[in-house]
Amino acid sequence: MAVAKESPPVSPKSGVDQEAEYRAQTRLWLRLLACTTLIEGELRRRFREEFDFTMPRFDVLAQLDREPSGLVLGELPKRLMVSAGNLTPIVDRLVEDGYITRTPSNLDRRVQIVCMTVEGRKAFRRMAKSHGSWLAELLAGFPADRLDGLTSELDELKGVVRDAMQKP
Amino acid sequence: MAVAKESPPVSPKSGVDQEAEYRAQTRLWLRLLACTTLIEGELRRRFREEFDFTMPRFDVLAQLDREPSGLVLGELPKRLMVSAGNLTPIVDRLVEDGYITRTPSNLDRRVQIVCMTVEGRKAFRRMAKSHGSWLAELLAGFPADRLDGLTSELDELKGVVRDAMQKP
DNA sequence: CTCATTTGTTTTAAGTATAAAGTATATTGC
DNA sequence: GCAATATACTTTATACTTAAAACAAATGAG
Numbered sequence: 313m314a315v316a317k318e319s320p321p322v323s324p325k326s327g328v329d330q331e332a333e334y335r336a337q338t339r340l341w342l343r344l345l346a347c348t349t350l351i352e353g354e355l356r357r358r359f360r361e362e363f364d365f366t367m368p369r370f371d372v373l374a375q376l377d378r379e380p381s382g383l384v385l386g387e388l389p390k391r392l393m394v395s396a397g398n399l400t401p402i403v404d405r406l407v408e409d410g411y412i413t414r415t416p417s418n419l420d421r422r423v424q425i426v427c428m429t430v431e432g433r434k435a436f437r438r439m440a441k442s443h444g445s446w447l448a449e450l451l452a453g454f455p456a457d458r459l460d461g462l463t464s465e466l467d468e469l470k471g472v473v474r475d476a477m478q479k480p
Numbered sequence: 481m482a483v484a485k486e487s488p489p490v491s492p493k494s495g496v497d498q499e500a501e502y503r504a505q506t507r508l509w510l511r512l513l514a515c516t517t518l519i520e521g522e523l524r525r526r527f528r529e530e531f532d533f534t535m536p537r538f539d540v541l542a543q544l545d546r547e548p549s550g551l552v553l554g555e556l557p558k559r560l561m562v563s564a565g566n567l568t569p570i571v572d573r574l575v576e577d578g579y580i581t582r583t584p585s586n587l588d589r590r591v592q593i594v595c596m597t598v599e600g601r602k603a604f605r606r607m608a609k610s611h612g613s614w615l616a617e618l619l620a621g622f623p624a625d626r627l628d629g630l631t632s633e634l635d636e637l638k639g640v641v642r643d644a645m646q647k648p
Numbered sequence: 649c650t651c652a653t654t655t656g657t658t659t660t661a662a663g664t665a666t667a668a669a670g671t672a673t674a675t676t677g678c
Numbered sequence: 679g680c681a682a683t684a685t686a687c688t689t690t691a692t693a694c695t696t697a698a699a700a701c702a703a704a705t706g707a708g
Contacts, residue, residue: 334612336627337619341519343634348516349561350641351509356666368694386656393517398695400658405693422656422703444502451505453640459504462633466511469630472621473518524696536664554686566665568688573663590673590686 351450358446363439368394368402369411370443373428373436376412382427385414411435519618526614531607536562536570537579538611541596541604544580550595553582579603 352367359365375391376383385403389396403426406412411432417423428436451459520535527533543559544551553571557564571594574580579600585591596604619627 333624333627334616336624336631337615338612340619340627340631340634341615343631343638344512344516345520346561347634347638347641348512350638350645352513353561353666354641354645360667366693384656393514393521394694395696396657397659397697402694420656420704424657444506447505447509448502450641450644451508451637453643454637456501456504458633459501459508462630462637463504463508463511465626465630465633466508466515469619469622470511470515470518473515473522473618475621476618477518477522521696528697534663552686562664563666564687565667565689570664588674588686592687 351447354450355443355446358442359439362442365439368392368398369406370436370439372399372402372406373411373432374440376426376428377433377436377440379427382413382425384417385424385426388426406432519615522618523611523614526610527607530610533607536560537574538604538607540567540570540574541579541600542608544594544596545601545604545608547595550581550593552585553592553594556594574600 356367359367359370371392372388375388385399386396388399388403392399403412403414407414410429413427413429415425415427417425454462524535527535527538539560540556543556553567554564556567556571560567571580571582575582578597581595581597583593583595585593622630
């Protein structure tokens, strides 16, 4: 086949190229982290100042907003990519504050169904509106016609990483 | 000048376009967050399993590795984009474990200089090597010739967000 | 049926994160 | 000088986060 001796198609790569790719990958990772940290920090600050609310709590409400009939508690850690133990106190407080309800399932008493209350839904809508406009404010300077392109690239990156994690 | 009545150059935008841009911005943010969470979680897991070490501690060492003569403690929160109070216990433990030293400055007794020890440097190099190869493993599926392009876009995004934060 | 295993959730221990208040040292205005 | 302010860092209170252990209910093998 048409593969030259000195340059195999994928691996191993030459030491120099490998090092250059290492650096490029590290730079990409650092930029990714910096962007996320920057935006997340600003959104967190505003949530706190405007609504005395936290992002993890908002994230839970955002999931429930799309599920009028409620959600099995166990779905939340999967969707939010956090540990189950982490959610327990967050859900506790959301119940305490009247934003959501938690009811044991009749079919399986281990399972709990969480569901947003009317006030929860109202509060969420208000916060979601601000959240959207904050994001718009922060990203306003980025060319609108390149938003989708960048999103696709990140989608691809996510797929690549997920595959790499599933492999071994 | 050549600006048509019905389409001002930047703002206000029509309601429909504005909504579409909102959604595109939100999608971008969610992808960004998902990518970072995914990679960060995996790196954290491996740091823990392989070295019984955490990423924040690694990040501190990474900063000090580039500064043979040490760093003013106050520089760390700025570079790592975390709060100063957060670093106190992390630096405490790194000192305790012998990875770094913390010495008060003679010129200004409020200031402390942190500096990596020989063992700290050795440990860091070992971990940094693994860190690089883990990242390479995770990102291997992403086309090498597009790494820099994506990095530039994220750089631009970061600049845009930073500007938006400085404005008001 | 009964015991072992699995599954859904909570608890615990340790670490990370912030904001806000506190402490100690420097600097500045007068 | 010396009081007011600013700076560097730590402490405190609160919240998020994970991993691992614990617990309770359901399922499955015999």
